[in-house]
Each structure stands twice: as C-alpha cells, then as structure tokens.
Amino acid sequence: MEYKHQAVLLEEAIEYLNIKEDGIYLDGTLGRAGHSSEILKKLSAAGKLIAVDRDTAAIKAVQEKFTDNESLILEHANFQEIDQVLAKLGIEGVDGMLFDLGVSSPQLDNPERGFSYQNDGPLDMRMNPEQKLTAQDIVNNYSQAELERIITEYGEENWAARIAEFIVKMRKEKAIETTSDLVEVIKAAIPKAVRRSGGHPARRTFQALRIETNNELEQLKNLIDKAVSFLNPEGRIVIITFHSLEDRIVKHKFRDLAKDCTCPPDFPICVCDKKAEVKVITSSPIQASDSEKEFNPRSRSAKMRVAEKI
Numbered sequence: 001m002e003y004k005h006q007a008v009l010l011e012e013a014i015e016y017l018n019i020k021e022d023g024i025y026l027d028g029t030l031g032r033a034g035h036s037s038e039i040l041k042k043l044s045a046a047g048k049l050i051a052v053d054r055d056t057a058a059i060k061a062v063q064e065k066f067t068d069n070e071s072l073i074l075e076h077a078n079f080q081e082i083d084q085v086l087a088k089l090g091i092e093g094v095d096g097m098l099f100d101l102g103v104s105s106p107q108l109d110n111p112e113r114g115f116s117y118q119n120d121g122p123l124d125m126r127m128n129p130e131q132k133l134t135a136q137d138i139v140n141n142y143s144q145a146e147l148e149r150i151i152t153e154y155g156e157e158n159w160a161a162r163i164a165e166f167i168v169k170m171r172k173e174k175a176i177e178t179t180s181d182l183v184e185v186i187k188a189a190i191p192k193a194v195r196r197s198g199g200h201p202a203r204r205t206f207q208a209l210r211i212e213t214n215n216e217l218e219q220l221k222n223l224i225d226k227a228v229s230f231l232n233p234e235g236r237i238v239i240i241t242f243h244s245l246e247d248r249i250v251k252h253k254f255r256d257l258a259k260d261c262t263c264p265p266d267f268p269i270c271v272c273d274k275k276a277e278v279k280v281i282t283s284s285p286i287q288a289s290d291s292e293k294e295f296n297p298r299s300r301s302a303k304m305r306v307a308e309k310i
C-alpha cells in the first residue's frame, strides 16, 4: 500500500526560502518529499538539495521516486547530526534549510508504526525504526511519576495523574502492548462525562508518548543553533511546528539568536561580546489559509517561523 503525505504551508515555505537556482539547500524532514520536490523544481543542475530523514521508509520511498535527479542527495540521519552529514559531503555552508516537524501521514496511517490511536497496532511510535526505545518500553517500564510528568508536560493532559495510575495498575496484570490496549486504559482513566468533550481522549497521551519516544523537544533545541551555524549569510531557516511546545522553542531560540549583547542592563560595558546571528523574518508565525485548513486538516495547527542569517 502506498501512503501519501500532503505537504503543509508548501507555497509559503518555498517563498520564504528565497531559492537561488544554483544554491545549496537542506530539507531536514524529507517525509514524502512534498517540500523537497518543489525545492528541486527551482534548482538548476548546479544546485543541490540535501534531504534528511530519520525514517528509512521515507528515504526508500523518495529514492524510488527520484532515481536520477543529480541535484538530490538523500541521507538517512537525524537532523541533529546535520554537522556530520555536511562534513561527510564536504559542504561548509548552505543557502537555506527547512524543518517541517512531527510525523508524516504515512507514519500516522500505517498501523504497524503504532502512532495512531485510531488504528490498532503495536505500541511502537519510533520515527527511526533502528532506534531501540519504543513507546511500549516507556509505558511498561517508566515509573508512575515519570509517566505522569511526561503526559502532563508533553501532552498538556489534565488527567495525567489518573492515566499514569491506571497504566501502572493495568500493566501489573498484563503488559500494555498495542495502541488499542493503551486507548482502553486511557478511556478507563478519564471520567465518561469529560470524555464527551475535547476530541479523542487518547490524543494528548499519544502526543506525549511520541515526543518522549523520539526525544523530539530536546532534539529541536539542539538543532537550531547548529543549523544556524551552517547557514550562509542571507540564508534562511524555515521551521514548521504543529503544537505549542515546539513553537515556543522555535520562537525563543530565534529571539535569542537575534539578540546582540545580553549583559545585565546595569553593566557599564558589554562583557559578553554576543552578536546577533540572525534577524527574525516572521514577527508572528505564518499559519495556513482557510482553504488549506479545509482541504488539509493537519495544517490547522501548523505555525511557520523564519529567520535569516546576518
């Protein structure tokens, strides 16, 4: 079965990347190449696109589609490792980078990947199938306190304490092995009256477990400084996020990188020597148009921020 992905904020991301036909670009979240395909259309034979994904399934699907495109270099890697990827290719700087975070529709729609509370499958949730830690390991081995913290912080779930308590009670009887097992535990933990409102009761817990399994927030924090250090002057970094935890990280990182001196205001002279590395191009995030939101519900929560290297 071929799983498809509808790229979010496609026109906007391409416009903000300001693509030069002979430039070098990096797509750190290849997915099914929705954005990468458009970048490639704008490049001449002298241009390059390095496209990275931590999911071997994404690399394989795109490899099959673009067998003989000389501008495209595919790399199976975590975007945290872009320094190693660029060093291996002998590239010192790039003219633009795109990161379209989160999971792709092919990951969500394939029950075997275990990302979806709507399909029964193994409780997996690894974006990189070669990684060891799975959501099943977390659910069955983390302490009740750790589970409560993750579900509260990464899921912003009001019922985190009860869900963690029910998980621990349930796993004493039988390991929680599938997405359906977990959905049943969550439903039992959240009172019926509450379950009737606010969307699917498992949505927030699944988000939390996905973030923890893939260490998503930590990796995003580590990424931004590194990515900016490889941008050529006037090169842009475009980041699309899908929930407030990610957007907050991008907003604050861009703001810090755009600051000159950060010495306390009562210091007579600057001792930190900090210089702004970027200017922020989007004072508020770009969001999908009403027609995109209607056509592609995934775009409803998308926020895109852009910064430019000085």
Ligand SMILES: C[S@@+](CC[C@H](N)C(=O)[O-])C[C@H]1O[C@@H](n2cnc3c(N)ncnc32)[C@H](O)[C@@H]1O
Pocket (backbone or CB within 6 Å): 005, 006, 007, 008, 028, 029, 030, 031, 032, 033, 034, 035, 036, 052, 053, 054, 055, 058, 077, 078, 079, 080, 100, 101, 102, 103, 104, 105, 127, 219
């Ligand atoms: C929303 S999809 C990207 C979709 C893509 N822009 C398109 O239009 O087809 C996110 C992709 O990024 C990948 N990904 C997420 N975090 C990653 C990371 N830390 N390193 C590399 N790839 C990552 C996921 O495996 C997934 O394929």
